[in-house]
Amino acid sequence: GDSVTQMEGPVTLSEEAFLTINCTYTATGYPSLFWYVQYPGEGLQLLLKATKADDKGSNKGFEATYRKETTSFHLEKGSVQVSDSAVYFCALSDSGANNLFFGTGTRLTVIP
Amino acid sequence: GAGVSQTPSNKVTEKGKYVELRCDPISGHTALYWYRQSLGQGPEFLIYFQGTGAADDSGLPNDRFFAVRPEGSVSTLKIQRTERGDSAVYLCASSLGTETDTQYFGPGTRLTVL
Numbered sequence: 498g499d500s501v502t503q504m505e506g507p508v509t510l511s512e513e514a515f516l517t518i519n520c521t522y523t524a525t526g527y528p529s530l531f532w533y534v535q536y537p538g539e540g541l542q543l544l545l546k547a548t549k550a551d552d553k554g555s556n557k558g559f560e561a562t563y564r565k566e567t568t569s570f571h572l573e574k575g576s577v578q579v580s581d582s583a584v585y586f587c588a589l590s591d592s593g594a595n596n597l598f599f600g601t602g603t604r605l606t607v608i609p
Numbered sequence: 610g611a612g613v614s615q616t617p618s619n620k621v622t623e624k625g626k627y628v629e630l631r632c633d634p635i636s637g638h639t640a641l642y643w644y645r646q647s648l649g650q651g652p653e654f655l656i657y658f659q660g661t662g663a664a665d666d667s668g669l670p671n672d673r674f675f676a677v678r679p680e681g682s683v684s685t686l687k688i689q690r691t692e693r694g695d696s697a698v699y700l701c702a703s704s705l706g707t708e709t710d711t712q713y714f715g716p717g718t719r720l721t722v723l
Contacts, residue, residue, distance in 0.1 A: 501651075533714075540613075541652070541700065541714040586651050595704075596642060596665060597712060599651030 499524045503587045503600030510577055510607050518572040518603045520587035528589040530563050530570040531597065536583045577607045613715035615701050621721045622691055630686040630718045634703030641684050642712060643676055644700040652700050658684060659706060691722045
């Protein structure tokens with residue numbers, strides 16, 4: 498079945514540090530891959546997505562590349578800010594299906 | 610424009626009671642989803658509507674859970690004979706309808722069963 502395995506947190510970084518949050522997946526078809534973010538006190542919102550192998554999703558300085566050979570979709574940012582403190586969820590939607598499978602989430606705290 | 614809204618934002622009930630949770634999707638979105646998020650976990654899929662019909666209800670945990678969307682817009686998630694294990698945040702999302710369309714999430718309803 499479909500599943501997402503996500504790097505466990507919490508992760509604490511200093512401002513301007515490099516961020517990587519690992520995500521690997523298992524899917525029966527050809528999934529689309531997503532990163533969602535949940536800021537404190539807010540609802541889930543889409544951060545970026547990639548719909549096919551080798552696609553790179555990017556938004557707000559974050560990037561993730563769909564790697565079919567390693568079944569991965571790691572989230573990266575070159576220089577984090579305090580405002581990036583949030584919980585990040587990796588998710589997939591398998592081909593022919595509409596629902597999302599989520600990882601358990603990684604809490605990121607960025608300190609000044 | 611308005612996003613997905615959910616009411617109530619918080620619901621506290623007693624074990625064995627019946628509850629209804631409401632979701633108002635983004636206008637024009639034909640697809641509507643319900644998810645459940647337990648503490649420290651990612652959201653888990655419950656049910657997906659395309660228009661008025663439930664296209665996939667494979668995530669509903671048992672027959673105490675039921676959802677409707679009679680006019681293809683607002684949806685209600687109904688839980689009968691609530692149990693303490695039903696305590697979670699119930700999330701609703703909507704999208705334009707194809708599998709690659711972005712799902713937009715509401716703020717959720719936090720259900721606590723005492």
